[in-house]
Amino acid sequence: MRALSPSPLLGQVVVLGGSIAGLLTAHVLARHAERVTVLERDQYAAGPEPRSGVPQSRHTHVLLSSGIRALDELLPGLTRELRDAGAPHLSVPADLGVWQAGQWISRSHPSGPIMTPTRPLLERAVRERVLANPDIRVLTSTEATGLTGGPHQITGVTYRSRGGDHQARHSLSADLVVDATGRGSRTPEWLTALGAPAPDEELLETGRAYATCVFQTDELVPDGHIRGFYIVPEARQPLGTIILPAEGDRWMVTLSGPRGQAPPNDVTGFVDFTRDLPHDGPHKWLSTAQAVGRPVGFRHTTNRRRRYDRAARHRTGLLVVGDALCALNPVYGQGMSAAALNAVALHRELAGARATPATHRLQRAVLRSSRGAWQVATGADGAMPGANGNALRTGVGGRVVNWYLDRVSERVPGDPVVCRAFRDVFSLLAPPSSLLTSPRVLHRTLLRSPVQTPPDLPTP
Ligand SMILES: Cc1cc2nc3c(=O)[nH]c(=O)nc-3n(C[C@H](O)[C@H](O)[C@H](O)COP(=O)(O)OP(=O)(O)OC[C@H]3O[C@@H](n4cnc5c(N)ncnc54)[C@H](O)[C@@H]3O)c2cc1C
Numbered sequence: 001m002r003a004l005s006p007s008p009l010l011g012q013v014v015v016l017g018g019s020i021a022g023l024l025t026a027h028v029l030a031r032h033a034e035r036v037t038v039l040e041r042d043q044y045a046a047g048p049e050p051r052s053g054v055p056q057s058r059h060t061h062v063l064l065s066s067g068i069r070a071l072d073e074l075l076p077g078l079t080r081e082l083r084d085a086g087a088p089h090l091s092v093p094a095d096l097g098v099w100q101a102g103q104w105i106s107r108s109h110p111s112g113p114i115m116t117p118t119r120p121l122l123e124r125a126v127r128e129r130v131l132a133n134p135d136i137r138v139l140t141s142t143e144a145t146g147l148t149g150g151p152h153q154i155t156g157v158t159y160r161s162r163g164g165d166h167q168a169r170h171s172l173s174a175d176l177v178v179d180a181t182g183r184g185s186r187t188p189e190w191l192t193a194l195g196a197p198a199p200d201e202e203l204l205e206t207g208r209a210y211a212t213c214v215f216q217t218d219e220l221v222p223d224g225h226i227r228g229f230y231i232v233p234e235a236r237q238p239l240g241t242i243i244l245p246a247e248g249d250r251w252m253v254t255l256s257g258p259r260g261q262a263p264p265n266d267v268t269g270f271v272d273f274t275r276d277l278p279h280d281g282p283h284k285w286l287s288t289a290q291a292v293g294r295p296v297g298f299r300h301t302t303n304r305r306r307r308y309d310r311a312a313r314h315r316t317g318l319l320v321v322g323d324a325l326c327a328l329n330p331v332y333g334q335g336m337s338a339a340a341l342n343a344v345a346l347h348r349e350l351a352g353a354r355a356t357p358a359t360h361r362l363q364r365a366v367l368r369s370s371r372g373a374w375q376v377a378t379g380a381d382g383a384m385p386g387a388n389g390n391a392l393r394t395g396v397g398g399r400v401v402n403w404y405l406d407r408v409s410e411r412v413p414g415d416p417v418v419c420r421a422f423r424d425v426f427s428l429l430a431p432p433s434s435l436l437t438s439p440r441v442l443h444r445t446l447l448r449s450p451v452q453t454p455p456d457l458p459t460p
Helices: 022-031 066-076 078-084 119-131 189-193 267-276 281-285 308-314 336-350 357-371 371-384 395-411 416-426 439-447
Strands: 012-018 036-039 089-090 097-100 112-116 136-139 142-149 153-161 170-173 176-179 201-204 208-215 229-231 240-246 250-257 290-298 305-308 318-321
Touching: 012 022, 012 153, 022 036, 022 066, 022 097, 022 119, 022 176, 022 189, 066 112, 066 229, 078 112, 078 119, 119 136, 142 189, 153 176, 153 281, 176 395, 201 267, 208 267, 208 416, 229 281, 240 281, 240 439, 250 267, 267 281, 281 439, 305 371, 308 318, 318 357, 336 357, 336 371, 357 371, 371 395, 371 416, 395 439, 416 439
Parallel strands: 012 036, 012 176, 036 136, 097 229, 176 318
Antiparallel strands: 089 112, 142 153, 153 170, 201 305, 208 250, 208 290, 229 240, 240 250
16 A cells, blocks of 8 residues: 555554554555554464464454444455454344343344454454555564663564573564554553653453353254353343354353352363353253353453553653553453554544644543443442453443443333434444434433343344
8 A cells, every 4th residue: 555645654663563453554554654563473374263362362252333333444345355354243133132130132223233254363364464565564473572762752573582592682673663452461561661650550450260161053043043142141141141253153252250159161061151151041042052162261350541642742752552552351252353443543543643743642542432332331340240451441421321321221222312312322333422412312221211121032
């Protein structure tokens, strides 16, 4: 892709991390830079396979409606390619058994799409499209080890090659360094080493633990009518379950439980765990299916947001995106969509710019684009028993908002208007504040009783 600006605004850009956030950012910045270099610690496999630098790649990865839109805006036709490669495209709630607030959501409510490719398939599709651009080069098996420059200006990175001489350190200068190294980002320590303050951190954790196992079955769809299950974890019912189809006639099954109730990592225990769900539909279906391999666990589910936007005013040359900026409890399935929204925000901020934009402006735009996801994840987690952290909503205002959102949630299963508004927020199509400002949602939430839906699995 050729630079769109008459003269590149950004000079040399180095992106650390070549996963979803790093690749999408490289794609956007390549339009405005002389050159973009991506440093990736892993070696990429030729096929769509999990890799060690992305341990979550063995877990279910849902692409929300906002993510579908954002990816197609950035890489037109990408989700069509995924569908052609077998990635399922589902309507929610029409195609799923979704259990929330003690009942099934009516499947006749207005529906929005999600996609459920495996994570390796999605990442490979993004990678192939992005790295086809000759203005982007990628150095794999290359691990970033630090930043260069000073407290007020980042001028490059240090790195080592994982394949060759481990002791040898190299450096690369850059006008802009982008950290997209994910949840394990070390930029706070690297800044401290340069004499700059580490960013403020906002945290909220519930101790939720995850396990995922792949299944196969002769049953085309669970229960013959629906294409999967989503049992939403809530304060009164803290066990979560996601059963979704993926390409290759596989089913991705993810179970999650709060602190002290981690799903087991053996197949029998994994299936037995679903006996405690509020409905026997998922257990019955899992009992007819065969596990492919063992369940894989995951425990790093803390919501963590680093406020680089506050410090960025006094510093140039560093931008942080994706999970390195805002890591979300994965149970809400938002991270990839949020990363795509980060890239769209950058694209919009840079489009039409005549002069190099200040780094803090870019950082603020990126943070703003993941604010909705942060509010959803911390709002829902904040209501869970044992939630703690400095991002917990406390005080009278927080309690009133939680009380109201609880009422919204109770009305989702039986009220099509509240369901649509709620799903739009969860899909990151609308800000959480829309649940408080829409007169129709307010009226139904405050003045109408919840409508009961049938106790059996919903039929179309
Ligand atoms: C269990 C689990 C389930 C999830 N489910 C969903 C879901 O259903 N839907 C959804 O949208 N999101 C989900 N997510 C979140 C999603 O995986 C991430 O938000 C998404 O991958 C974007 O992350 P990223 O690109 O910022 O970081 P990552 O995908 O974590 O990638 C970081 C990259 O940086 C590289 N790297 C790390 N350190 C260095 C270094 N020093 N030098 C060079 N390279 C480095 C790594 O090798 C890797 O390639 C889930 C996450 C987890 C943990």
